[in-house]
Amino acid sequence: MRASSTHPPSTTGPRTAQVSRRAALGLGLGAALPLVAAAPAPAATGAAGSAGTAVGGERLARDGVQVRGASRPPAVTARAWLVADGKSGEVLASYRAHRRLAPASTLKMLFADTVLTRFERTAKHKVTAADLADIPAGSSLVGIQSGITYTVEQLWQGVFLRSGNDAVHVLSHMNGGVARTVAQMQARARDLQALDTHVVSPDGFDHPGQLSSAYDLTLFARHGLRNADFRAYCSTKTADFPAGGGKTFQIQNTDRLLTGAWGMPAFEGLIGVKNGYTSDAGNTFTGAATRDGRTLLVTVLNPGLAGNGVYEETAALLDWGFREAVRAKPVGTLVEPVSEGGATGGDSNAPAPKAGRTAAAGATGGPSPWRLAEGAAGTAALLGAGVYALRNRGRGEATRAGGRHRR
DSSP, rough: OOOOOSSOOOOOHHHHHHHHHIIIIISGGGGGGGGGOOOOOOOOOBBOOTTSSSSTTTGGGGSEEEEEEEEEOOOOOEEEEEEEETTTTEEEEEEEEEBBBBBBGGGHHHHHHHGGGOOTTTTTEEGGGGGGGTOOOOOOOOOOOOTTTEEHHHHHHHHHHHHHHHHHHHHHHHHHHHHHHHHHHHHHHHTOOOOTTSSOOTTOOOTTBBOOOHHHHHHHHHHHTHHHHHHHTOOOEEEEEEEEEEEEEEOOOHHHHHOOTTTTOOOTEEEEEEEEEEEEEEEEEEEEEEEEEEEEEEEEEOOOOOTHHHHHHHHHHHHHHHTTTTTTSEEEOOOOGGTTTTTOOOOOOOOOOOOOOOHHHHHHHHOSSSSOOOOGGHHHHHHHHHHHHHHHTTOOOOOOTTTOOOO
8 A cells, every 4th residue: 555645644733733832842841851861870771882882972871861061852752862063063962863763764864875875866667567566565655656767866756755665666776776775775874883873675674673763863954954965865855757648747856844734833043854754753853944044854743642743852852953053062073984084983782682682672672683784784784684575465554543554
């Protein structure tokens, strides 16, 4: 079944209700979450090195809300979140930044950062049945058809605007196949020092062991936005997409903070970046916005609020960040890629879980199931892709209402 939107239909009210709810997040509920004191706190699971140093700073491995010098952030319900300055990389506030959770389609940011530069946007590709054969049942689709020729630009519009797994798989096959793309994504994550991330599929679909974190997803967004095409695609609201026979149909970006759809007011200065939903991940979102020359990045994972909750909580954290950025002292930093001179900020050497553990179980905060070492990435990815193909026969994803839904 094809999903109609990135998230289950909004159950929230009109625009005024949205603004009131957002204001409540920012003003009325802050006391519900205590701030973490400067004294050592229990470490949250995530990218901790052999010496106990977390990537980006030891405070990011702690449990509880992390903030210094600023007013307390709004009390959001997300299982993990992070606010960072896009230019400096300073993390202004966070909650369980390195907690490993299912990422849903926010993982497509890593896919784009890995594959985007491999093809000219004007290049053309005639889609074959083989390109579409291994798409997981229940995936979100942009509507790609075998036998139709698409430009690379149109395929990326399908990825960013409609979160189309069909577009992801066509690009993956153009790139040498799903297994090769997964291996490249894992190697790219390692270079970006996104050590909480384990890639099983390029599209973000729920698979055992497919995990990331608020910290890693923010790394993907920050680095991706340095590419002009990435930035252009994620900020595009609508585009005309080939329907065959010389006809087109319009596709709309499913990022409600960008478009102002489904009763959610558009956020002033929003750039993008990527939203997602699966039954394991819940609603996920990484957003970037610019005001008065400052760009902030916010990642929100699996809030307890349905409908527009992930957008409301992102907007509330962005509002807090723009208001408090001058006073806030960093609690950590977004590290630079190793290939671009970034100093290594830690390592993930946690033991693998027991066999049979799924991504949903891993989402409770346990260590990542198995990791691909860069040198063995190709072999491991080939094995993983075989399991991935077998598992996907007839496999969909249940929504909170019990249906099949995926973006």
